[in-house]
Every structure is written in structure tokens, then in C-alpha cells.
Amino acid sequence: MADATIAPEDLRLLLGPRTRRGIRAWLHDGIAAAVRDGRLSAGVRLPSSRAVAAGFGVARGPVSEALELLTAEGYLITRERSGSSVAPSAASVRPARREATVRPPPSPGTPDPALFPWSSWLRAMRSGSARLGPDDLGYGDPRGLPALRERVAELLRLTRGAVVEPDQVVIISGVAQGLTLLATVLRARGAGPIAVEDPGSPGARDSLCGIGATVVGVPTDELGIDIDRLADEAGAVIVTPAHQYPLGVPLDPDRRRRLLDWAAGRLVIEDDYDADLRYDGRPIGVLQAMAPDRVVLLGSVSKVLAPGMRLGWLIPPPHLHAELVAAKRNADLGTSVFDQAALAEFLGSGEYQRQVKRLRQVYGERRASLVAQLRERLAPDSFDPDPGGYQAGLHLLVPLPDATAEERALAFLADRGIAAQGYRSCFFGTGDPGIILGIARPIAPTLVSALAAAVHGPTNPRVVRTE
Numbered sequence: 001m002a003d004a005t006i007a008p009e010d011l012r013l014l015l016g017p018r019t020r021r022g023i024r025a026w027l028h029d030g031i032a033a034a035v036r037d038g039r040l041s042a043g044v045r046l047p048s049s050r051a052v053a054a055g056f057g058v059a060r061g062p063v064s065e066a067l068e069l070l071t072a073e074g075y076l077i078t079r080e081r082s083g084s085s086v087a088p089s090a091a092s093v094r095p096a097r098r099e100a101t102v103r104p105p106p107s108p109g110t111p112d113p114a115l116f117p118w119s120s121w122l123r124a125m126r127s128g129s130a131r132l133g134p135d136d137l138g139y140g141d142p143r144g145l146p147a148l149r150e151r152v153a154e155l156l157r158l159t160r161g162a163v164v165e166p167d168q169v170v171i172i173s174g175v176a177q178g179l180t181l182l183a184t185v186l187r188a189r190g191a192g193p194i195a196v197e198d199p200g201s202p203g204a205r206d207s208l209c210g211i212g213a214t215v216v217g218v219p220t221d222e223l224g225i226d227i228d229r230l231a232d233e234a235g236a237v238i239v240t241p242a243h244q245y246p247l248g249v250p251l252d253p254d255r256r257r258r259l260l261d262w263a264a265g266r267l268v269i270e271d272d273y274d275a276d277l278r279y280d281g282r283p284i285g286v287l288q289a290m291a292p293d294r295v296v297l298l299g300s301v302s303k304v305l306a307p308g309m310r311l312g313w314l315i316p317p318p319h320l321h322a323e324l325v326a327a328k329r330n331a332d333l334g335t336s337v338f339d340q341a342a343l344a345e346f347l348g349s350g351e352y353q354r355q356v357k358r359l360r361q362v363y364g365e366r367r368a369s370l371v372a373q374l375r376e377r378l379a380p381d382s383f384d385p386d387p388g389g390y391q392a393g394l395h396l397l398v399p400l401p402d403a404t405a406e407e408r409a410l411a412f413l414a415d416r417g418i419a420a421q422g423y424r425s426c427f428f429g430t431g432d433p434g435i436i437l438g439i440a441r442p443i444a445p446t447l448v449s450a451l452a453a454a455v456h457g458p459t460n461p462r463v464v465r466t467e
């Protein structure tokens with residue numbers, strides 16, 4: 001269509017039906033969109049404002065205004081006597097490729113949204129916001145609101161045995177932000193590679209690699225990370241000691257001690273992502289309590305409330321505190337004060353702990369029922385869905401006999417919109433087959449039966465029951 005003139009009736013078709021926003025906005029938005037998505041290409045001449053007005057049966061004034069605005073914005077060039085045409089540079093306004101959505105794959109470790117405590121959270125938002133004053137509305141302390149730091153310190157001391165004062169707490173937007181802040185600070189210090197558990201969380205590994213950190217995997221088994229395989233040159237290690245992701249085991253007590261010895265002059269990053277949720281006893285206390293000078297503690301509300309809230313905390317050792325606060329300030333100048341005020345209120349009123357108690361009950365039952373169903377419906381020789389029997393968190397690792405079984409299971413679950421992760425994706429190199437299933441949302445027994453059939457193939461006699 002380059003260098004052609006578009007007739008008023010063709011322009012009319014291109015613009016589609018009139019909107020309620022007036023002639024000027026209809027013409028402006030429609031032509032701009034057509035230029036952006038390539039329906040009007042560079043060089044195409046537009047009819048004069050007089051011709052458009054006459055052809056469309058509208059006043060000339062708003063047509064001229066729309067064309068002038070499009071010219072000012074760079075979509076059109078207008079020359080005296082030759083009228084307006086699509087600017088050659090306007091093609092660059094067009095995105096290279098239109099993405100349908102920017103949604104990450106669903107994570108199996110997500111809480112059941114049906115259990116979100118809407119009414120108490122809305123109450124907390126209202127009363128928390130009402131406590132904010134004019135000074136809170138500016139760029140505040142990047143560590144976060146004092147009221148929230150106090151509540152978080154109290155919670156961590158009480159429930160996790162952490163050694164922490166409110167001044168040390170830095171409010172962040174989830175463990176994920178904590179990891180990238182730490183990686184940034186460690187790189188600035190020239191601290192060496194960051195060691196991570198292998199198998200471990202692919203999300204943590206990918207976000208560190210995404211910001212250019214050097215990440216090395218450390219073999220991890222049913223006792224947790226293998227301290228003997230921790231490289232000397234690593235400057236820090238990220239561990240999930242209360243509930244290893246994805247194996248679901250706590251770090252062995254002897255390895256806990258040896259890890260802290262290794263950490264002299266280095267840093268242990270304790271990802272305490274789901275530790276509140278233990279179903280068969282008290283949650284294991286944090287490593288940070290044993291060595292607050294070499295462990296940084298990270299946690300969030302993602303598992304107890306909702307990952308979409310993007311609220312968490314970071315408790316650094318004193319020698320890293322100032323650098324991490326500066327990194328947080330550089331990253332985003334602090335977390336939303338309204339969200340922080342609501343969480344302070346939610347913690348202070350005891351609602352958070354009530355929610356934890358409720359979830360322990362509900363998720364504990366759902367987990368036990370899923371384990372029982374998996375045991376019953378899949379042959380016992382192929383896997384044990386709960387080898388350590390440590391009942392905690394939102395996910396369950398289900399080892400499978402081979403890669404084909406993993407692929408079949410993932411395809412089956414994806415078709416039904418059930419979040420699951422392939423176990424092999426948790427390894428640096430070649431990994432064992434299996435799937436990681438969420439326990440938070442109930443999974444119907446018929447679905448577990450169908451999953452078993454899908455995993456083993458329809459004719460395999462190892463499927464012991466299918467309904």
C-alpha cells in the first residue's frame with residue numbers, strides 16, 4: 001500500500017465502528033493503531049480533512065485536530081498542499097511481535113486461592129491505611145515501615161526462633177527480590193560464584209542467571225545439600241533447610257552444623273519460603289538463629305497468603321545490612337506503604353497466625369489424602385510419593401520410573417490445567433524423572449486414577465485401580 005492514497009471509505013472500514021469517545025478520539029486512536037500494527041504502512045497518503053469530514057458526514061474541526069495530533073506524535077507527516085501520509089519511522093512504533101500474555105507457567109507450590117482470607121485482609125487494608133500519615137506518602141525508609149518491621153521481627157522470633165531486631169528487617173517484594181538483591185551485592189563485592197542446591201528451585205536458579213550471576217549446583221540428597229561437595233571458591237550458598245525444594249526434606253542436623261562452619265567468611269542464604277506450613281509438628285527453627293553473622297534469612301507471605309501480594313522480608317547479617325538497604329533503594333525506592341501497612345495490621349491483629357493455623361489443618365488433610373491416593377493407585381515398586389514422610393509445605397515430589405512417564409504425567413496435568421513441574425527441570429544436568437505436584441488444591445480421586453493410567457500407559461498392569 002506504500003505511496004498509495006487510502007480512500008475515505010477504506011479508511012472508514014479500517015477504523016471500525018464509531019466509539020463513544022467522540023470523533024477526534026475515534027479517528028486518532030484508530031489511525032494510530034492501524035499504523036502500529038502495520039495495516040497502514042509507511043508512505044500511505046490519507047485523504048484530506050475536508051474529504052474525511054465529507055465522506056464520514058462529520059464536522060471538519062475534530063478531523064483536523066486528530067490529524068494534527070497524529071502528526072505531532074510522529075505517526076504522520078503533514079506537508080502543505082500534499083496533505084498527511086504515514087511517517088517512514090512510524091513502523092518502528094510497532095512491536096516486533098505481539099505477545100498474547102506474559103504469564104509464567106503455573107507453579108505447583110501455590111496456595112489455594114479459595115482459602116485467601118478476603119474479609120480480614122480487606123479490614124487490615126482499611127485500618128492499616130488509616131494509620132498512615134502524610135509523611136508516609138513520600139519516598140520513605142527503603143527498609144520499610146517501622147510498624148511492619150516490628151511485626152515481622154516479632155513473628156520471626158516467635159515462630160522461627162530467629163535472632164532479629166526490627167532495625168535489621170528489610171521489607172522486600174518476596175524471596176525472589178531478596179535473591180537478586182543479594183546477588184547484586186555479592187557481585188559488587190567480588191564474592192565468587194553462588195552455590196545452589198541441585199536439584200533445587202528452577203525459579204531461583206533462572207532469576208540469578210537472568211541477572212548475570214555465576215551459579216554452581218551442589219549435589220543434594222535426602223539429607224539436604226552435600227556439604228562435602230560445596231566448592232571452596234563459592235562466596236555464598238542458597239539453601240532451603242526447613243523444607244528442601246523439591247525433595248521436601250529438612251537439612252540433616254550434622255549438615256546444618258557443617259554448613260555453618262563452611263560459611264565462615266562466606267554467606268549462607270536461607271530461603272525460608274514455606275516453613276510456617278508444617279503438618280506433623282512444629283516447624284524446624286531457622287539456621288539464622290545459630291549464626292546470625294553469616295546467614296541471611298529470606299521469607300515471604302507467598303505461601304500463607306498469596307504470591308501475587310509480592311511481600312516478604314530479608315534479615316541480613318550486620319556487615320551486609322547497609323549494602324542491601326542501598327540495593328533495595330536502587331532497585332525500587334521501597335515497597336508500597338499501603339501493602340506494608342495492611343500486613344502490619346494483619347500480623348498485629350493475630351490474623352496471620354490464625355490463617356497459618358487454619359491452613360495447617362486444611363493442607364495437612366489434603367496432603368495426607370493425596371499421598372494415600374497416590375500410594376493406592378500407583379504401583380508401590382515404581383515410586384514412593386512421600387519417602388521421608390516429612391509433612392510440610394505446598395508441594396509433593398512424585399518420583400516416576402522414567403522420562404516418558406514424566407512427560408506423560410506433565411502433558412496429562414497441563415491438559416487439565418493442573419500446575420505441576422517436571423522433576424528433571426530442577427537439576428543442572430541430567431536429572432531423575434518425576435513430577436512435583438501441588439497439595440494445596442484438592443485433587444479428585446478420579447483424576448489421580450486417570451493420572452496413574454496416563455503415567456503407566458493404558459495396558460500396563462501396574463495400575464492397581466482406576467476409579
Ligand SMILES: Cc1ncc(COP(=O)(O)O)c(C=O)c1O
Nearest residue numbers: 109174175176201245273300302
Ligand atoms: C524454593 C522457593 N524459593 C523462593 C520462591 C519465591 O518466593 P516469593 O514468592 O517469596 O518470591 C519460591 C516460589 O515458589 C520457591 O519455591
